[in-house]
Amino acid sequence: MKHLRSIDELGANGLLQLLQLTDHMAEINQRPVPKVPALRGRTVASLFFEDSTRTRLSFETAAKRLSADTLTFNVSTSSVNKGESLRDTVATITDMGVDAFVVRHKSVGIPWQIEQWTKASIINAGDGAHQHPTQALVDCYTIREATHTTRFDGMQITIVGDIKHSRVARSNIQAFSMLGAKVTLVAPPTLLPPDVSHWPVEVNHHLDEVIPTSDVLYMLRLQSERMSQGHVPTLREYSEQYGLTQKRVATLRDSALVMHPGPMNRGVEMQIDPSDVKNSLIHRQVANGVSVRMAVLFDLLGSGANLGGQA
């Protein structure tokens, strides 16, 4: 595998292999000194054109634990603000000798466009509303960890919220279905893409109808600008119809898992404290972020032989 840009591109086998590799990384992270020399001499550049806390930090932590060198590209202090084109920025950093770019950009397709300007591997850390494959890997790994299953055959996963503008949803729908889950999308029609008839999903506009049969309830963040754009009348109304309330938590199955990719909008889609939910995986999602991204970096950049030693 040269790049990781979408779950589709990765395929079911690639997905399963990465999840398996993540187990090894999780083991490394349990050690007193969670660091191995696997990527010594390799350089990973994070190219974040959009704000990010957990994704950027977990990639950088992952790279450091594998002993790779890291470059952080900060858009606000970079030459991009002097009008440097994306092509020149990528070419310039490539010239410094970079093995991988971790890219986040508000525009769809950037990880594919920059391929023509660099020989480095490209990891998509989120492109517009399109794909966020490492988040999907994190989520699959987290569900596997909680359910002790390899695949999700027969599992009912419900994704709630702003599907239309969500790269997390697009990657997760692909990943969850590849592993055999039945995916249901719950949102008002205004927050769904114009036509999802070709997606392997069910659609329901009423959250209360699907909660009792869900094995996993995956809540998405609702951005407040969706109100001014006319997607929802008010946040209060959205929150009543699609938010996770104490009352709704009570109708969850005992074994049901609750997830959220963060950052949470408390009082909007999350009207409760996640710690009030018995099976909330939200903290595990963050914790697993580093292991998953170590697996991705190792798979793309590693020689495959030197995972065992001490740094």
Place this chain on the structure above:
Amino acid sequence: MSKSVVIKGGTILNQDGELRADVKIENEKIIEVGKNLKADIELDASGCIVTSGFVDLHAHLREPGKEEAETIETGSRAGALGGYTALVAMPNTDPPQDSVAVIDFVREQGKRAGLVDVIPSGCITLGRQGETLAPMAELSQAGVKFFTDDGFGVQDASLMRRALEYARGLGVTLAQHCEVAELTKGAVMSECQCCTDLGLPGWPAIAEELMVFRDIELVRITGATMHFLHLSTARSVELVRAAKRDGLPITAEVTPHHLSLTQELMASYDPVYKVNPPLRSIEDIRALKLGLLDGTIDAIATDHAPHPRRDKEMSLDMAPPGMLGLETALGVVLAFGDLEIKDAVALLSWNPARIAKVDNAHGRPISATEPANICVFDPELSWSVDLQRLASKSTNSPYVGRTLRGKVRHTIFKGTPTVIDGQAQK
């Protein structure tokens, strides 16, 4: 006195039929059609169609203002290589073509290049802002017969009504880029399953169709002549078909790319496929082709839209829409249009000459005493685009790697060969 030219061994294609004969040209006119003619310059046309030069209703020549992308000279050369002898220059220049000074400048630059007739169109509204009418009477006196705010449809229905009423008094044609702007905010591609997958804001077909419908009804109450630019949806074709059945004075065009490329190409993430209106579905292509066959759509126009490479290297949402068209139009139309050669020529030459009101000099029959604006093309030759060899200053052609059929061999403009054996002569 200019040198005489003879086109030898080709098949002359006129509206009333075909004829195998040589064509002799002198002093900007065809002086003889017959067998075994001789002249100073002999152009071989064996296996070729000899017909009137093409007329493009929709070319962005970018001068003044964006000479980095194209100039009137380079655009004219691209046109000549595509078999064109007349180009209607779109008004979205900087400054826009809303004053006599700019109109005169564009026309003069066209004459200076001397490769095609450059016919400046005028803006409908000042600065293409959609707020107040451009001085259409003044522009009309300066020779403008075709007005449009191309790129921006006139959003205000009341203003569009006034524009049509005013145009009727002047006897000029208004052309509309049909797009209700509220429905296409931020849109990057056609609204479809592919845009669902890509997470890109979609461009619904109805954004075009609503304005097509509105303008048809405005034509009905004003009686003005109206031309619909680059239709892209099946329902637009239906609306125009019904309006023509009612006898309304409207015409319509389609681009070669809307006949040959589909929306799914956006999944390549290559901004070369971003265009306005966007590439649509295979069903839309089918409807557009039926529209050509039954005369609902009158012309094929390129919407030639050069952009410098750095602009097309931006992200899908930031890159400007538009693709090159002049040098590939014939090859695309014959390869993908499912048209008889005669119908293709009607759509590329005879009909657009009438719509642009230049049919005194272009789209004329190949016969003695007619103006010598002529295109000679090989209808069977397969070829592919070589970006290095394009005459256009820009390289945003979506046809790289696709086999086109039909290539221009010679172009004669006002009696002088501008292209011989596929090579521009100046």
